[in-house]
Amino acid sequence: MKYFSLNKRSPSVSYREAVIRGIAPDGGLYFPEDIPKFRKGFIEEIRELPPVEIGMEAMQPFVDGEIPPAVLEEILNKVLDFDFPLVALDKGISALELFHGPTMAFKDVGARFMALSLGYFSRNSDREVTVLVATSGDTGGAVAKGFLGVPGVNVVILYPDKKVSDIQERQLTTLGRNIKALRVKGTFDDCQRMVKKAFVDEALSESLQLTSANSINVARWLPQMLYYLLAYRQKPDSDRNLVFSVPSGNFGNICAGMMAQQMGLPVGHFIASTNVNDTVPRFMQTSQYEPHPSTATISNAMDVGDPSNFVRILELYGGDFSHLQQNLSSYAFTDPETRAAMTRLYQQYEYVADPHGAVGYLGLKKYMVTHPETDGIFLETAHPVKFLDVVRSTLNIEIPLPRQIREVMNREKVSIPIQAYEELRDFLMS
Ligand SMILES: *Cc1c(COP(=O)(O)O)cnc(C)c1O
Secondary structure: EEEEEEEOOOOOEEHHHHHHHHHOOOOOOOOOOOOOOOOOOOOHHHOOOOOOHHHHHHHHHOOOOOOOHHHHHHHHHOOOOOOOOOEEOOEEEEEEEEOOOOOOEEEEHHHHHHHEEEEHHHHOOOOOOOEEEEEEOOOHHHHHHHHHOOOOOOEEEEEOOOOOHHHHHHHHHHHOOEEEEEEEEHHHHOOOOOOOOHHOOOHHHHOOOOEEOOOOOOHHHHHHHHHHHHHHHHHHOOOOOEEEEEEEEOOOOHHHHHHHHHHHHOOOOOEEEEEEOHHHHHHHHHHHOOOOOOOOOHHHHOOOOOOOOOOHHHHHHHOHHHHHHHHOOOOOOOOHHHHHHHHHHHHHOOOOHHHHHHHHHHHHHHHHHHOOOOOEEEOOOHHHHHHHHHHHHOOOOOOOHHHHHHHHOOOOOOEEEEEOHHHHHHHHHH
């Protein structure tokens, strides 16, 4: 499989090069040159297949020629070593829980797949790869854990001092080994600015092989399609329309679901549920794409004003707006609506949702007002413990700390304070 740049001014590259580069030299996102189809009979058999075999069927064409099947199988065994349960709440409403992984965020799957891909590509190289990532919270933890101990790869994480939760900070700063955390005096935007500057710093790229680990990387984006296949595998047999509601920020997760649909997964409709950062819901009304600066909300992993993966969704539908409209609805919800949904889920089903999952639930409910004959699945993208303050103040309950979180609570936080870009460069050069 070759990948082309959506800006169309850089040459097509292999999976290997797309993973190492992250973004094309012309600034475009990489996109597969063709969309493979599942083999005949795959969907009919899917309930009988183990998850790794499903992963092989879906991912093989995308890494073909670059990662041998035996290695891909090894990678998938490590990536899919936890459960993705589908929890039925009501008639036609289920939650797909994606938070049972090592950092309890759905980004674990993509981060680990990318880490193991990079580890494989650098296995015979004496040149180490440095992964540079800015995080506002969840991404950094999943990346750190995913890359921990991967030979030939160093990870440098920038996070804004005092602006991530205690649990998130511990997930970033207590691992040691090949993971280094830099605590930036400033905001997430300052972290992001420094990372971007490092990527265009020629002196740096001469001495280091630098790559990014954000969701534009094809190795983080594509494996997310497995969630939709694993959900389908668990859902009860029915003739009703299967609909996924996906809490969306950068729109990588939902775009991967749409890829699975085009490969042959029988999904009837997608719902992109957002917080008040409503660039895509507005687009679906007006067909005008007008990004806004982001607004802070309680579902902060979705505080994105200009979703980077939306261009991939447009590409999947060949720029055909009415075709896209048939397959996608998008709704935005406020923080008070989100808290009310958390309360409702708790009172009605004793289900504790995190704010992101609650936004997904709201989108599904809204769609079902006009489409009651639906088999609806909303994605629960983070464990409620990751958003403890919001859950406590909304539901007045305590949540027991899961094992993955208890493990990091007693470890010592180690991070290096920095303020200016020069300090980052000196650190990377040293
Ligand atoms: C990253 C994230 C999202 C948004 O996913 P995208 O692929 O960026 O749309 C939703 N929920 C949680 C908890 C996240 O960490």
